[in-house]
Amino acid sequence: MTSSKNFSFIIAAAGKGSRMGAQKQFMKLSGRELWRWSAENAATLSNSGIREIILVIPENESLVPEWHSDIPLKVVNGGSERALSVLNGLNAAMCDYVMVHDAARPFATPELFKRLIDVASEDVGVVPVLPVSDALKRIEGDEVSCVERDGLYITQTPQVFPRKKLIEAVRNFPSAKDEAEAWFKLHLKLKRVEGERLNFKATVKEDIMIARALTETKITRTGLGWDIHRLVPERKLILGGVEIESPLGLLGHSDADVLTHAVMDSILGGAGLPDIGNIFPASDERFRGADSIELLKEVMRLVEAEGWEVEFVDAVLTAQIPRLNKYRDEIIKSMAEFFPFNIKFKSAEELDDSGKGLCMTCRAIATLGKVIESACV
Ligand code: MG
Secondary structure, three states: OOOOOOOOEEEEEOOOOOOOOOHHHEEEEEEEEEEHHHHHHOOOHHHHOEEEEEEOOOOOOOOOOOOOOOOOOOEEEEEOOOHHHHHHHHOOOOOOEEEEOOOOOOOOHHHHHHHHHOOOOOOEEEEEEEEOOOOOOEOOOEEEEEEEOOOOEEOOOEEEEEHHHHHHHHHOOOOOOOHHHHHHHOOEEEEEOOOOOOOOOOOHHHHHHHHHHHEEEEEEEEEEEEEEEEEOOOEEEEOOOEEOOOOEOOOOOOOOHHHHHHHHHHHHHHHHOOOOHHOOOOHHHHHHHOOOOHHHHHHHHHHHOOOOOEEEEEEEEEOOOOOHHHHHHHHHHHHHHHHHEEEEEEEEOOOOOOOOOEEEEEEEEEEEEEEEEEEOO
């Protein structure tokens, strides 16, 4: 049944995000800006009377968001204070009722919006509330006293009001903490509906971490890398970008950093990409004498461009000479510029070619993670 009441859904997204050091309302959660989560939920409720969505963005900014819905989205600029921003939204609104919502509450559900719509009526404001669940204290200077929490509730958004009366309330009480407070100060009646635990306000970075944990699904892959280079006189020995004191060095087209080569192949393997021989062919003169750390930077760019994060790389380097353990910390530090890293050194018990001091081999295994989809909240 189509509702006889009509609602403008106003999203306050004009905050400066001073507590988070960024405009969080435009941060993305699983590929969608925070404000868009509630805007898209509101847009499903045309049958319940929501006729338009009004996004209030910071003053002096412009935004033309992509929007695919029969319910129109208007973008208006806010002011220097929350009350001025909400007023701009209220003045742009066309409907008899308004629902004023914080952009930073992405998980408010259509069910909550419907509960509010059902209770909305003339001369009444409706707010979602939840009982306070923590014990409360009041701090005054060094004094700590206990506050009885019975009867205390936290208030969420959206809050629903008849539009014209709310304009009057916000104009008269611009320093109110929320629209309900301005409404209340005008001696108008407030009603409540039950809020939602997940409808929390993303205020500090820990809130965003929780929001990400709720919405992002991560896949993990491992990749294997292996490399071998001959040990010869009159070459530098470079491992993991660190120059090692040694009578012999590794032979190769580049700097022959066998460790970095195996590491790069493990990372490329995890990302499902071909090996470094394909990406930096030995036939290409640009790579003669190349610094393998520079090649590693390029590999990181390639995998990060595909959305992968390198979470950890572990490696085993097999070499009879020289003794490498004293370089372990320096090599780990060099690789830690890129990702958490571990290395072990093995002599090959004088058994195979590396054990006989003819070559060095390295094996590496990389763990990569990628966010692939959003969960339904
Ligand atoms: Mg190599």
